[in-house]
Every structure is written in structure tokens, then in C-alpha cells.
Amino acid sequence: MDPIARIKTDRQNARMVDDPNADLCFLALSESGQPSVRTLVLRDITTEGFTLFVNKTSPKWSIIEANNTAEMLVWYTNSQRQYRINGRIEELGSSDIEQNWHxxxxxxxxxxxxxxxxxxxxxxxxxxxxxxxxxxxxxxxxxxxxxxTPASAAAIVLRPEVIEMLDLNMPNRIHDRRRFVLKDGHWQSTQLIP
Ligand SMILES: Cc1cc2nc3c(=O)[nH]c(=O)nc-3n(C[C@H](O)[C@H](O)[C@H](O)COP(=O)(O)O)c2cc1C
Known part of the structure; x- marks a missing residue:
């Protein structure tokens, strides 16, 4: 199973039923051991990763500059699936923000x-x-x-390295929980106790 394809399908289905989470994510960052989390619009999911728009004057930007490892959480209520996406954040080229800012x-x-x-x-x-x-x-x-477009407006991408899926749609409340690790361009899956 390709977890990115799965997330994209779940997001599409969430949009069709007006799930308020369809276009959102929750981004956790950490600096000097201090965790912080915020809701952001998940702009796009591409082969590069998960695209977000932020402002470089914000606290989150200085955290990312100090530590670009991040965890993003998405939860689609209609499909009853949670994804925890771990990876590194990088800034995208200015054309990404230029094309969208207006x-x-x-x-x-x-x-x-x-x-x-x-x-x-x-x-x-x-x-x-x-x-x-x-x-x-x-x-x-x-x-x-x-x-x-202001110079401080930035498009960033979370490049996924590890994705954990928790699927609640299972009988007997034995949820399906899997970890996907990206190795040499391929996702390797292991089953976890939920
Ligand atoms: C539904 C929703 C969507 C949001 N989307 C964004 C967004 O796309 N970009 C953004 O910078 N902040 C967004 N915010 C605001 C952030 O959650 C946060 O309050 C703000 O970016 C300041 O974060 P910081 O102090 O951690 O830098 C959104 C908040 C909500 C509730």
C-alpha cells in the first residue's frame, strides 16, 4: 500500500462529504525540547510531499529554521483514519508561493x-x-x-520519511495500525499493535 495515495484518496472522499478536516492538518514542531502544534491549511499533496503556506515572521518559522524535523497529523472523520506523517520541512522555490498568493x-x-x-x-x-x-x-x-507577494510569505513542504496509519474501520475494535518507512524510494510497511 502506498500511504500517500491512500491519504490523497481519503482527503478526496473527505472533501466530497464536506469533512471540516479535509483541507487541514495539525503540525507539531519542537525547539529545545519544547513542543508546539498548530492547525494549518494543507495546500497540496504532491510527489514532493505536503505543501503548506506560512509567514517567515512567525514563531513557527524560527522553530523550523532551528529544527526542521516535524510531525503532521491528519484525521478524516468520514473514513475514520488518522495519519501521522514524520519528515523534514524544506522551503519551496518562490514560484510556488508566487503562483498561489494572489x-x-x-x-x-x-x-x-x-x-x-x-x-x-x-x-x-x-x-x-x-x-x-x-x-x-x-x-x-x-x-x-x-x-x-510579500517576501515573508513562504511555501514549505514536509517531505515524508515515516507515516503511521491508524484505521478505525475494523471489526471488534481491533484497529489496523501500520507504519510505513520510505527506503530507497519505496514504502515498507510493518503492522503495529494499535
Ligand atoms: C482552520 C485554520 C487554518 C489555519 N491555516 C493556517 C495556514 O495555512 N498558515 C498559517 O500560517 N497559519 C494558519 N492558521 C493559524 C495557525 O494555526 C497559527 O495560529 C498561526 O500560524 C501562528 O502560529 P505560530 O505562532 O506557531 O507561528 C490556521 C488556523 C486555523 C484554525
Missing amino acids: RRPSGSKYMDYSYERLGSQSSEVDSREDLIERINGLKEEHPEDAMV
Whole structure:
């Protein structure tokens, strides 16, 4: 079984039934022994791996720079399958973000602008009202059709090395749990006690 093909099929099926997790993942990172996890939009699954968009002003970016090993979790409620995907994160070329950034919702584009002009992502602000006022100022200063992809917007890919699947669709509650390890370009599977 190719776990990537399986994840892609499950994701497609999840989209068809409007599973709210269909386009999401949960990315765990670790720096100096301190774990952290966040929800991200899973942009694409390609032969390269699992593509995400992040901003380089964010705390997660400095964590990735210090330690690019990561675990991504996806859970599709309709297929009742969980995948834990371990690997290394790498930045994709600027063309990946260039091609997609302009298609982002307007609000997301102005957030990216705000990280460079108002304060880095996740930094503190005086108040929500103040932030909204300053973002409205950005909207006046930069009409949407004149916006350019900010240098801090990045596309990254998690290149999978180990994938663990837990499939709950089994009789007698004896779930099917398997670990897939990528060796010489091929996935090798072992069965685990769930
Ligand atoms: C449904 C959902 C989707 C999200 N998608 C993204 C995303 O694609 N990229 C991103 O940088 N943050 C996304 N976020 C916000 C992150 O979870 C996180 O709060 C933010 O990136 C700051 O993370 P950091 O402080 O660990 O850098 C999303 C949050 C939710 C709830």
C-alpha cells in the first residue's frame, strides 16, 4: 500500500462529504525540547510531499529554521483514519508561493502585509481595535489589485520519511495500525499493535 495515495484518496472522499478536516492538518514542531502544534491549511499533496503556506515572521518559522524535523497529523472523520506523517520541512522555490498568493482571500493577503508593516505574526498589539484600524489603513494605502507577494510569505513542504496509519474501520475494535518507512524510494510497511 502506498500511504500517500491512500491519504490523497481519503482527503478526496473527505472533501466530497464536506469533512471540516479535509483541507487541514495539525503540525507539531519542537525547539529545545519544547513542543508546539498548530492547525494549518494543507495546500497540496504532491510527489514532493505536503505543501503548506506560512509567514517567515512567525514563531513557527524560527522553530523550523532551528529544527526542521516535524510531525503532521491528519484525521478524516468520514473514513475514520488518522495519519501521522514524520519528515523534514524544506522551503519551496518562490514560484510556488508566487503562483498561489494572489488567489488567497483578501483578508489573508492583508494579514501577510501586516506582518511586514505592523508587527511580526504572533507578536503583541495594544488592542484588537487598534489592529483593525491599522489594517484598514493598509487597505487604503495598498489597493488589492496592486498588492505584490510579500517576501515573508513562504511555501514549505514536509517531505515524508515515516507515516503511521491508524484505521478505525475494523471489526471488534481491533484497529489496523501500520507504519510505513520510505527506503530507497519505496514504502515498507510493518503492522503495529494499535
Ligand atoms: C482552520 C485554520 C487554518 C489555519 N491555516 C493556517 C495556514 O495555512 N498558515 C498559517 O500560517 N497559519 C494558519 N492558521 C493559524 C495557525 O494555526 C497559527 O495560529 C498561526 O500560524 C501562528 O502560529 P505560530 O505562532 O506557531 O507561528 C490556521 C488556523 C486555523 C484554525
